[in-house]
Amino acid sequence: MVPAASEKxxxxxxxxxxxxxxxxxxxNGPVTPFADNVLNSKGAVVxxxxxxxxxxxxxxxxxxxxxxxxxxxxxxxKKWEEQSKRDLLSLIETSAKIDSAKNxxxxxxxxxxxxxxxxxxxxxxxxxISSLHQVVSFYLFIFLFFLFLFILx
Numbered sequence: 001m002v003p004a005a006s007e008k009x010x011x012x013x014x015x016x017x018x019x020x021x022x023x024x025x026x027x028n029g030p031v032t033p034f035a036d037n038v039l040n041s042k043g044a045v046v047x048x049x050x051x052x053x054x055x056x057x058x059x060x061x062x063x064x065x066x067x068x069x070x071x072x073x074x075x076x077x078k079k080w081e082e083q084s085k086r087d088l089l090s091l092i093e094t095s096a097k098i099d100s101a102k103n104x105x106x107x108x109x110x111x112x113x114x115x116x117x118x119x120x121x122x123x124x125x126x127x128x129i130s131s132l133h134q135v136v137s138f139y140l141f142i143f144l145f146f147l148f149l150f151i152l153x
Contacts, residue, residue, distance in 0.1 A: 003030035010035040018044065025049035085111050 001018065003009040004026035010018060015035035023039060024047045025031055031039065031046055039046055089107055092098065114122070 002026050006030070008032050010039070012038075015039055016042075018042075020044060022047065024052055026052055082111050 001020035001022070002024045006027055007029045009027070009030040010023070011032045012034045015032075015038035018035075018039060021043070022045045023031060026049065028049055030049070036046055089110065
């Protein structure tokens with residue numbers, strides 16, 4: 001059973017009539033605490049809305065990051081990138097017959113990727129460089145405009 005429309009749908013007045021073995025709360029709090037006790041005593045499993053909605057909340061958060069804040073998904077791809085680098089290094093080692101034990105610290109640095117601080121600094125640097133280019137372009141345009149006017153006069 002999936003109560004999904006509103007709060008407190010399953011309560012002390014109807015909990016004893018519910019015959020479902022599994023109740024998946026899709027609304028915010030559709031099962032009252034009293035009803036939860038009744039359902040549990042009958043052997044029913046109540047999956048809380050917090051568990052059922054957690055995926056949607058995470059996806060909404062990542063969509064918000066992507067669409068509103070224009071933040072890159074580095075944190076979503078970190079493990080995938082680490083595995084890709086590990087596979088690439090393994091292929092290079094095998095092909096070139098390199099002993100990975102001799103280069104272990106170097107490999108760990110490559111596999112680890114950037115720290116949170118590195119990502120923040122990189123993003124800040126990119127933002128500052130982009131802003132500088134915009135400011136320089138604007139003032140260069142203004143300078144050239146006035147130079148052109150001066151030449152005409």
